[in-house]
Amino acid sequence: xxxxPKEINIGKNVTxxxxxxxxxxxxxxxxxxxxxxxxxxxxxxIKKNSTIGARCILxxxxxxxYENHTEQNHPLTIGENALIRSETIIYxxxxxxxxxxxxxxxxxxxxxxxxxxxxxxxxxxxxxHCEIGNYVNMHSNVHIGQKSIIKDYVWIFPYVVLTNDxxxxxxxxxxxxxxxxxxxxxxxxxxxxxHIGEDALIGAGAIVNxxxxxxxxxxxxxxxxxxxxxxxxxxxxxxxxxxxxYTFDRGMPWEGEGYTSWHEKCTNQHQESE
Amino acid sequence: xxxxPKEINIGKNVTxxxxxxxxxxxxxxxxxxxxxxxxxxxxxxIKKNSTIGARCILxxxxxxxYENHTEQNHPLTIGENALIRSETIIYxxxxxxxxxxxxxxxxxxxxxxxxxxxxxxxxxxxxxHCEIGNYVNMHSNVHIGQKSIIKDYVWIFPYVVLTNDxxxxxxxxxxxxxxxxxxxxxxxxxxxxxHIGEDALIGAGAIVNxxxxxxxxxxxxxxxxxxxxxxxxxxxxxxxxxxxxYTFDRGMPWEGEGYTSWHEKCTNQHQESE
Amino acid sequence: xxxxPKEINIGKNVTxxxxxxxxxxxxxxxxxxxxxxxxxxxxxxIKKNSTIGARCILxxxxxxxYENHTEQNHPLTIGENALIRSETIIYxxxxxxxxxxxxxxxxxxxxxxxxxxxxxxxxxxxxxHCEIGNYVNMHSNVHIGQKSIIKDYVWIFPYVVLTNDxxxxxxxxxxxxxxxxxxxxxxxxxxxxxHIGEDALIGAGAIVNxxxxxxxxxxxxxxxxxxxxxxxxxxxxxxxxxxxxYTFDRGMPWEGEGYTSWHEKCTNQHQESE
Numbered sequence: 135x136x137x138x139p140k141e142i143n144i145g146k147n148v149t150x151x152x153x154x155x156x157x158x159x160x161x162x163x164x165x166x167x168x169x170x171x172x173x174x175x176x177x178x179x180i181k182k183n184s185t186i187g188a189r190c191i192l193x194x195x196x197x198x199x200y201e202n203h204t205e206q207n208h209p210l211t212i213g214e215n216a217l218i219r220s221e222t223i224i225y226x227x228x229x230x231x232x233x234x235x236x237x238x239x240x241x242x243x244x245x246x247x248x249x250x251x252x253x254x255x256x257x258x259x260x261x262x263h264c265e266i267g268n269y270v271n272m273h274s275n276v277h278i279g280q281k282s283i284i285k286d287y288v289w290i291f292p293y294v295v296l297t298n299d300x301x302x303x304x305x306x307x308x309x310x311x312x313x314x315x316x317x318x319x320x321x322x323x324x325x326x327x328x329h330i331g332e333d334a335l336i337g338a339g340a341i342v343n344x345x346x347x348x349x350x351x352x353x354x355x356x357x358x359x360x361x362x363x364x365x366x367x368x369x370x371x372x373x374x375x376x377x378x379x380y381t382f383d384r385g386m387p388w389e390g391e392g393y394t395s396w397h398e399k400c401t402n403q404h405q406e407s408e
Numbered sequence: 409x410x411x412x413p414k415e416i417n418i419g420k421n422v423t424x425x426x427x428x429x430x431x432x433x434x435x436x437x438x439x440x441x442x443x444x445x446x447x448x449x450x451x452x453x454i455k456k457n458s459t460i461g462a463r464c465i466l467x468x469x470x471x472x473x474y475e476n477h478t479e480q481n482h483p484l485t486i487g488e489n490a491l492i493r494s495e496t497i498i499y500x501x502x503x504x505x506x507x508x509x510x511x512x513x514x515x516x517x518x519x520x521x522x523x524x525x526x527x528x529x530x531x532x533x534x535x536x537h538c539e540i541g542n543y544v545n546m547h548s549n550v551h552i553g554q555k556s557i558i559k560d561y562v563w564i565f566p567y568v569v570l571t572n573d574x575x576x577x578x579x580x581x582x583x584x585x586x587x588x589x590x591x592x593x594x595x596x597x598x599x600x601x602x603h604i605g606e607d608a609l610i611g612a613g614a615i616v617n618x619x620x621x622x623x624x625x626x627x628x629x630x631x632x633x634x635x636x637x638x639x640x641x642x643x644x645x646x647x648x649x650x651x652x653x654y655t656f657d658r659g660m661p662w663e664g665e666g667y668t669s670w671h672e673k674c675t676n677q678h679q680e681s682e
Numbered sequence: 683x684x685x686x687p688k689e690i691n692i693g694k695n696v697t698x699x700x701x702x703x704x705x706x707x708x709x710x711x712x713x714x715x716x717x718x719x720x721x722x723x724x725x726x727x728i729k730k731n732s733t734i735g736a737r738c739i740l741x742x743x744x745x746x747x748y749e750n751h752t753e754q755n756h757p758l759t760i761g762e763n764a765l766i767r768s769e770t771i772i773y774x775x776x777x778x779x780x781x782x783x784x785x786x787x788x789x790x791x792x793x794x795x796x797x798x799x800x801x802x803x804x805x806x807x808x809x810x811h812c813e814i815g816n817y818v819n820m821h822s823n824v825h826i827g828q829k830s831i832i833k834d835y836v837w838i839f840p841y842v843v844l845t846n847d848x849x850x851x852x853x854x855x856x857x858x859x860x861x862x863x864x865x866x867x868x869x870x871x872x873x874x875x876x877h878i879g880e881d882a883l884i885g886a887g888a889i890v891n892x893x894x895x896x897x898x899x900x901x902x903x904x905x906x907x908x909x910x911x912x913x914x915x916x917x918x919x920x921x922x923x924x925x926x927x928y929t930f931d932r933g934m935p936w937e938g939e940g941y942t943s944w945h946e947k948c949t950n951q952h953q954e955s956e
Contacts, residue, residue, distance in 0.1 A: 149477065153427065153701065155718060167477050170429060170447060173718060173736055185474050188447055188465060191736060191768060200733050200765055203697065203715050217474055220465060220497065223768065223786055238497055238515050241786050241804055256515050256533055259804055259822050259840075271577070274533050274551060277822060277840050289577050292533075292551050292569050293597075295840050297868050297886060301914065301923045303819070303837050303930050320571050321597045321615075323841075323869045323887050338571060339597050339615035339629050341869075341887035355629045355887050355903045366575065375575045382577050423751065426703065441751050444703060444721060459748050462721055462739060491748055494739060494771065512771055512789050530789055530807055545851070548807050548825060563851050566807075566825050566843050567871075594845050595871045595889075612845060613871050613889035613903050629903045640849065649849045656851050 145182065157193065157205070169220065177209040177226060184212060187220035187238070194225045196244050208244065225262065237274060249286070251385070264309065269386060273320075281309025287379070287386070288312050291320040291338075300326040313348070315379060322357075333377045335363050349377070419456065431467065431479070443494065451483040451500060458486060461494035461512070468499045470518050482518065499536065511548060523560070525659070538583065543660060547594075555583025561653070561660070562586050565594040565612075574600040587622070589653060596631075607651045609637050623651070693730065705741065705753070717768065725757040725774060732760060735768035735786070742773045744792050756792065773810065785822060797834070799933070812857065817934060821868075829857025835927070835934070836860050839868040839886075848874040861896070863927060870905075881925045883911050897925070 142156055145164035150156075154168055157176035162168070164182045172186055175193035180186065193210040208226025212218070216234040224230070227244035234248065237256030242248075246260050249268035254260065258276040266278070267286035276290050279298035284290075290312075298307040308327035312318065315333045322340040324330065329345040336342055337353030337360075346352050351361040363376035375381050379393040388396035416430055419438035424430075428442055431449045436442070437456035446460055449467035454460065467484040482500025486492070490508040498504070501518035508522065511530030516522075520534050523542035528534065532550040540552070541560035550564050553572035558564075564586075572581040582601035586592065589607045596614040598604065603619040610616060611627030611634075620626050625635040637650035649655050653667040662670035690704055693712035698704075702716055705724035710716070712730045720734055723741035728734065741758040756774025760766070764782040772778070775792035782796065785804030790796075794808050797816035802808065806824040814826070815834035824838050827846035832838075846855040856875035860866065863881045870888040872878065877893040884890055885901030885908075894900050899909040911924035923929050927941040936944035 152429065155700065171445070171719070185477070187469075189463070189737070194768065195735075203733070220468065221495070221769070239513065239787065257531065257805065261822075274535070275549075275823075291571075291573075291576060293567065293841065295868050297839075299839075301916075301926075302839060302865055302867060303926060303932075304923070305930070305932065317576055319576060320569050321595075321869075325886060338599060338617075339613075339887075343886075353630075356901075368575075375578070378575075378577055382579070384577075384579065427701065445719070459751070461743075463737070494742065495769070513787065531805065548809070549823075565845075565847075565850060567841065591850055593850060594843050595869075612873060612891075613887075627904075642849075649852070652849075652851055656853070658851075658853065 151188075163214075175226065176205045177207055179209070179211045180216070181212060181214040181232070183214055184216035184218070186216075186218050187222065189221050190218055191223045192218075194223050196226055213250065219256075228262075231268070245280075251387075253385075255292070267314070271385075279307075279309065279326075281307050283309055283311045285312060285314040285316075287315045289317045291318060293321045294318050295323045297323065298326050315377060317378070333363055335366075335376065425462075437488075449500065450479045451481055453483070453485045454490070455486060455488040455506070457488055458490035458492070460490075460492050461496065463495050464492055465497045466492075468497050470500055487524065493530075502536075505542070519554075525661075527659075529566070541588070545659075553581075553583065553600075555581050557583055557585045559586060559588040559590075561589045563591045565592060567595045568592050569597045571597065572600050589651060591652065607637055609640075609650065699736075711762075723774065724753045725755055727757070727759045728764070729760060729762040729780070731762055732764035732766070734764075734766050735770065737769050738766055739771045740766075742771050744774055761798065767804075776810075779816070793828075799935075801933075803840070815862070819933075827855075827857065827874075829855050831857055831859045833860060833862040833864075835863045837865045839866060841869045842866050843871045845871065846874050863925060865926070881911055883914075883924065 140158045143161040147165045149167045151170045153171045156174045159177045161179040166180050167185045169188040171189040173191045178193040196208050198206050210226050210228050212230050213232035218236050219238045221238050222236045222240040224242045225244040228246050230248045231250035233251045235253040240254050240258050242260040243262030245263035248266045251269045254272045255274035260278045261280045263280040264282040266284045269287045272290040274292045277295040279296045281298050282296045296310040298309050310324045310328050312330045313332040316330045318336045319338040322336045325343040331348035333349045334346045335351045340353050340357035341355040342357040349363045350359045352359050366375050383389040414432045417435040421439045423441045425444045427445045429447045433451045435453040439457045440454050441459045443462040445463040447465045452467040470482050472480050484500050484502050486504050487506035492510045493512045495512050496510045496514040498516045499518040502520050504522045505524035507525045509527040514528050514532050516534040517536030519537035522540045525543045528546045529548035534552045535554045537554040538556040540558045543561045546564040548566045551569040553570045555572050556570045570584040572583050584598045584602050586604045587606040590604045592610045593612040596610045599617045605622035607623045608620045609625045614627050614631035615629040616631040623637045624633045626633050640649050657663040688706045691709040695713045697715045699718045701719045704722045707725045709727040714728050715733045717736040719737040721739045726741040744756050746754050758774050758776050760778050761780035766784045767786045769786050770784045770788040772790045773792040776794050778796045779798035781799045783801040788802050788806050790808040791810030793811035796814045799817045802820045803822035808826045809828045811828040812830040814832045817835045820838040822840045825843040827844045829846050830844045844858040846857050858872045858876050860878045861880040864878045866884045867886040870884045873891045879896035881897045882894045883899045888901050888905035889903040890905040897911045898907045900907050914923050931937040
């Protein structure tokens with residue numbers, strides 16, 4: 135084994151508070167803030183304007199470290215403008231997009247591909263080897279099993295679990311697929327290989343063992359379709375609430391503009407560039 | 409912005425172990441014990457006879473800190489005789505009563521109003537902007553959504569979630585209200601705006617989408633009333649178990665005396681003082 | 683109270699990284715690796731070839747510490763070849779077998795008797811005063827109530843809770859008993875005193891309020907038997923999957939050899955030694 139010389143690239147206006155440990159081959163771009171007691175292991179890149187809360191561990195060891203206590207080359211890149219709250223642990227072999235936000239004590243294992251503008255709540259546990267799109271919002275204490283695929287603009291609420299083993303224990307994991315704009319409510323469990331359609335709404339505490347079609351509402355144990363999302367009306371105004379992209383915009387790219395107008399612009403730009 | 413001069417008031421017989429970081433305008437009263445590695449941010453008051461376990465973060469930053477990495481004035485007060493176990497995080501803008509106890513790794517966000525003699529178990533996640541009465545007991549891994557109102561003497565068991573968004577994602581949060589002496593069993597989910605009556609008993613794993621009357625027992629997904637608490641008998645003695653205030657007293661103000669006698673005394677004192 | 687003189691026994695080839703705090707009467711055997719920021723309290727023994735991840739707390743205080751901030755004699759022994767990942771907390775008064783593995787931020791309270799080859803996933807919360815056999819695998823975020831008895835080769839998946847109080851709140855705890863080879867799937871809750879038979883399969887999200895016979899499959903809220911494990915076939919090969927000991931061997935003592943052959947050898951050895 136060749137020892138890599140310790141190389142740390144630190145940009146302008148970087149703040150590193152006390153008792154921070156930094157490994158080899160680490161890049162910290164401009165305007166990054168790293169709070170007390172963080173451990174940055176080898177081969178970590180933190181892009182500009184990011185904040186790392188107290189006692190985070192970035193580039194945490196994969197299992198191969200424990201064989202002889204030597205760190206292998208498992209890089210971690212955290213995109214620009216991240217806000218990672220205190221005591222979050224992110225393994226090496228991860229690539230995370232821009233505008234990433236976490237709550238406290240999030241754990242992200244290796245092999246997670248995470249898009250831009252993703253938010254992951256306190257205590258959530260991303261088991262790695264999964265795909266998470268753009269503008270995905272996970273609330274507290276969400277568990278994402280390996281092989282899960284989560285498309286853009288998905289909402290996942292507290293204590294949801296995406297499972298992956300149809301016949302536990304086994305070696306044949308089959309991930310859940312969640313299409314864009316779907317909403318997975320508190321405490322629901324999605325069984326291995328289940329496909330959740332676009333704009334579907336999974337009710338709180340649902341145990342979902344069958345595919346869910348686009349725009350369907352399912353509830354219960356086992357979950358059964360009870361309605362279409364378009365039938366859910368605002369009790370005061372009588373207007374439709376779903377698909378939610380037309381009624382909610384906080385933190386979305388169409389914020390302040392509305393989905394329709396924004397989407398039209400996107401489509402036009404796309405056509406012009408063709 | 410005016411820099412506040414660092415001012416720390418430390419009482420008699422205070423123990424501060426190693427690697428503790430203390431911010432500006434912090435008051436630590438007599439007989440307080442602070443274990444290794446705690447981070448006490450600005451504007452924190454810890455009242456007398458309290459113990460803070462290893463690596464707690466008190467007065468954790470609110471989101472406004474991250475704009476320019478400057479701490480705003482968000483005070484935290486922890487009452488007398490607290491026992492906060494290791495790695496608990498409590499945000500600023502919180503007022504916590506006396507005799508507070510936590511397990512490990514509890515998270516309490518800003519705007520929680522917490523009474524006296526409250527206990528919150530390991531890994532519980534209090535989302536802030538909520539009201540928690542006196543003598544409330546929460547076991548491990550409880551999630552309290554914003555706008556929840558929990559009255560006195562309520563018991564909440566592991567993996568319970570109090571939700572708040574009737575049409576997620578939305579900006580119109582509606583909290584759960586739990587009346588005094590109610591018992592919320594393991595793994596139940598209370599849907600937004602649901603009102604749980606006094607002495608009600610929510611069964612394990614219940615998904616509660618409707619109000620529950622006083623003294624009712626509800627179970628199932630969705631939860632349905634199946635009995636009255638007074639019908640639940642001790643299998644050996646045949647005596648009623650509920651309302652539990654007559655059969656259980658550990659940690660309660662009527663400990664060793666019985667609820668009836670204690671309550672009579674309280675009533676008399678109240679009348680005398682009128 | 684007599685002060686015990688600080689006595690630390692450290693074996694050969696031990697690595698202790700930075701900011702590690704070590705108490706009195708601690709034994710660290712050969713080839714142990716202790717990462718940054720661990721707190722080892724008094725009376726802890728770490729047996730040879732073990733790795734302790736960053737910021738673990740070993741021998742954490744029991745409640746008697748908080749009376750006068752003096753540590754009582756509550757020893758913790760961790761067996762050989764342990765891999766304890768970062769930020770795990772293990773109380774004193776615990777005896778843990780060899781080849782123990784944890785994920786991150788596991789909490790183990792006092793009085794747990796834990797066998798060999800046990801693995802406990804990230805965020806799991808072992809409440810102590812319980813028995814866990816050999817080759818037990820718990821995934822993330824499992825909650826084991828006091829008085830639980832878990833036999834050998836049991837699998838417990840994320841967000842499972844073993845409860846213990848039939849009439850909460852009360853002082854009359856009754857633990858769950860899980861027989862060997864049983865499988866408890868994600869998010870199920872086992873009610874107090876329930877007995878789960880050998881090779882039983884508890885479905886995801888099941889609320890189990892009655893005993894489950896050997897080899898039965900139960901699902902639902904409340905859980906009901908729907909099948910026998912032997913009827914579950916591999917969709918491709920048509921072969922039986924359960925009892926799983928015949929189709930799965932990773933990490934098991936029969937790995938690479940098969941259960942039947944291994945079991946025969948064990949039986950022969952046992953007879954020879956009689």
